[in-house]
Amino acid sequence: MNYDSQPASSPATLAEARRSACPGLVRVVAARDGGLCRIRLPGGVLSAAQARAIAHAARTDADGTLELTNRANVQIRGVRAGQEAALTAALIAGGLGPANGVQTPANLCAADELRNLMLSPLAGLDPHALFDTTTLAAPLVAMLQNEPRFAALSPKFALLIDGGESLAALDHPHDIWLAATREGDATRFAFGLAGCPDDGATGSIAATQVQALIRALLHAFLDLAAPDQLRMRDVIASHGAAALLDAAQRHADFAIPTPQPAADDHAPANWQRPRVDLTRRLGAHALHANGDGYVGAQPPLARLDAATLDALADLAERHGDATLRITPWQGALVPHVARAALMPVLDALRALGLSVDAADPLARTIACTGSAGCAKSRADTKADALRLAPHLPPHVQAHLSGCERSCAAAHRAPFTLLAAAPAHYDLYERDASAAGFGRLVARHLTLEAAAHAIAQRAPEPF
Ligand code: SF4
Structure with missing residues (x-):
């Protein structure tokens, strides 16, 4: 397709298109259980003082229910009608607002939404990582917020930077992703568009070119996107990656690599690192030779109350x-824990009712908000997940979704239960040859029948 023949979208039309019902710090949207406020945390970093500010605001202006998201953000649910502005003001006073030169409600809202930057929860903590990506975070967020044209990006548009840490989300379908790679003695960044790193890199760049590359790709996206094309995958589908990179080149003062076959000498070498052990998101783990490390935990079905925060x-x-790291697995890490304190912290997290072991059925079960909080849901997925979890076979992961939007999981779970009616689900099994949730196994199952069907198909544990 010749992208030059397509009408370029003006910032105004794109800005209009992006005003979806996406919640934010300023845009508190109505849900069945009250207002919903999303607090974006670039890199998932949350200071203890900020956590206390969130907990206080959730108690004062909402019903105290909090949620961790698969983009490592925090949501306050149940915001009381009429309290939205007070909640926003309290959160900004607590240091959770966008930092850069925000003066009006309109640019406050846009700046808030231009903070979708995901890093590994161990960014800047893991001594074995290839690159400390926390050094990139503030300049990138400042660039997103200060370049006027980027206000036309969708609030869902997201960036992922993988620094080669021992714990990282590799399968999140971000609009732009970069992954640190070792080439000779140098650390470079492989990059790709609208998919996970397994989908293939387009090339690699020097670490010093990361910000300029992202800037060029964002301008190229806005050059090509039609008003209804909010995500990179939409533009790639209509124009192709080569056209996008061609457009990006016009915004860069260095040569942007173009897609290369994997066997080509110019393809980024060895960027596909082995799968990481995601069980390390939970429990106590040493990071340093002296045994100091971090402890990870996950609240049941991503929900916690203000007292727990x-x-x-x-x-x-x-x-x-005095910091926490929110993870894309809807949990939290307590970093910088001395060796002697690892087990006491682990015990304390367990005593709070959080999962600290990947074998825990509730650490293997995710569910969207469900009918208690979302009008689109065909079932009470959270309550059903609590009933289903104890009956899951060991090691099996399941995802309950109230509708096709799959808010709880950006990735494809091994088994997905898609609500058909209250307490009844269609069962899908992950299958590389099937799109969406995977291969449809059976329709309209009760929870008991779904547990039985999953048990029949579950792989034997190692
Ligand atoms: S997946 Fe559907 S039902 Fe569940 S929270 Fe999202 S929109 Fe609502």
Whole structure:
């Protein structure tokens, strides 16, 4: 397709298109259980003081229910009608607003939404990582917020940078992703568009070119996107990656690599690192030779209350460096814990009711908000997940979704239960040859029948 023949979208039309019902710090959207406020945390970093501010605001202006998201953000649910502005003001006063030169409600909203930058939860912490990506975060967010044209990006548009840490989300379908790779003695970044790193890199660049590359790709996206094309995958589908990179080249002062066959000498070498052990998102783990490390935990079905968030802040202050890292697996890490304190922190997290072991059925079950909070849901997925989890075979992961939007999982789970009616689900099994949730196994199953069908298909544990 010749992209030059397509009408370029003006920032105004794209800005209009992006005003979806996407919640934010300023845009508190209505849900069945009250207002929904999403607090974006670039890199998933949350200070203990910020956590306490969120907990206080959730108690004062909402019903105290909090949620961790698969983009490593925090949501406040149940915001009381009429309290939205007070909630936003309290969160900004707590240091959770966008930082850069924000003066009006309109640019406050846009700046808030231009913070979708995901890093590994161990960014800047893992001594074996190839690159400390936390050094990139502030300049990138500043660029997103300060370049006027980028206000036309969708609030869903997201960037992922993988620094080669031992714990990282590799399968998130971000609009632009970069992955650190070792080429000779140099660390470079492979990059790709609208997919996960397994889908193939387009090339590699020097670490010093990361920001300029992202800037060029964002301009190219806006050059080509029609008003209804909010994500990179939409533009790639209509124009192709080569056209996008061609457009990006016009915004860069260095040569942007173009797609190369894997066997080509100019393809980024060895960028596909082995799968990481995602069980390390939970439990106590040493990172340094002296045994110091971090402890990871996950609240049941991503929900926690304000008191639990206060308790997490307390643990981070007493045993860590007064920060938390929210993970894309809807959990949290307490970093910088001394070796002697790892087990006490682990016990404290368990006592709070959080999963600290990947074998825990609730650590293997995810569910979207469901009918208690979302009008689109055909079933109470959270309540059903609590009933299903104890009956899952060991090691099996399941995802319950109230509708096709799959808010709880950007990735494809091994087994997905898609609500058909209250307490009844269609069962899908992950299958590389099938799109969406995978291969449809059976329709309209009760929870008991779904558990039985999953058990019949579950792989034997190692
Ligand atoms: S997946 Fe569907 S039902 Fe579940 S929270 Fe999202 S929109 Fe609502």
